[in-house]
Amino acid sequence: MVICAPDGGGRSWNFLFRRNFHEWELRRFYSFYEHIFARLPSGEGEDILIWQLNRSGIFDMRSFYIALLKAPSVSFPWQSIWYVKVPRKVSFFLWTAAKGRILTIDNLVKKNLPLVNWCCLCRSDEETVDHLLLHCKFASALWSEVLIMFGV
Known part of the structure; x- marks a missing residue:
């Protein structure tokens, strides 16, 4: 304004x-x-x-x-999920998370389940796919440890 x-x-x-x-x-x-x-x-x-x-x-x-x-069309690089040498269940979880379909509370609420929508880890924000895997303070700490472990 x-x-x-x-x-x-x-x-x-x-x-x-x-x-x-x-x-x-x-x-x-x-x-x-x-x-x-x-x-x-x-x-x-x-x-x-x-x-x-x-x-x-x-x-x-x-x-x-x-x-x-x-307008540029941005397509997700699915090859980085399905063609890496990890167990299939890891690829499947990554694919499901990238599509925003893992069973977080916000996805369960969309299916008309009567639940309180807050993060099960930090209890300070709504539990969405992005929050749970990226923005939650516990997820951030975990990612920091992983990056340190791999020297990135």
């Missing part, structure tokens, strides 16, 4: 975030912060929306369709 100074002076950005940042998010936040403050509004004229995919600045389906065609 852009805030104007009460004396008619310059403008500045005013961000309101719903929660505090985790340590692992700070680098991304600072990058965003630098990016957005490099584009501070000049304060001249009225704010208007401009469609940047055509010359007129007005949205049209043709420019949107062309943008969709040019």
Whole structure:
């Protein structure tokens, strides 16, 4: 949101975030912060929306369709799961986790099971696939130990 100074002076950005940042998010936040403050509004004229995919600045389906065609398609490297020399059950777990289908509480709640959705390890956040395998403080500690063990 852009805030104007009460004396008619310059403008500045005013961000309101719903929660505090985790340590692992700070680098991304600072990058965003630098990016957005490099584009501070000049304060001249009225704010208007401009469609940047055509010359007129007005949205049209043709420019949107062309943008969709040019959009890069990111495909998951499934070979890194199925063609490595690990037991099949490890590959199957990784594949199921990558698709977000392991039986975490949020997936069980989607199946109409009456459960309280909190992480069984840290008990401080919802138990989702991403939280349980990446963001939970216990999972982070485990990954740190694994990286140290393999010298990464």
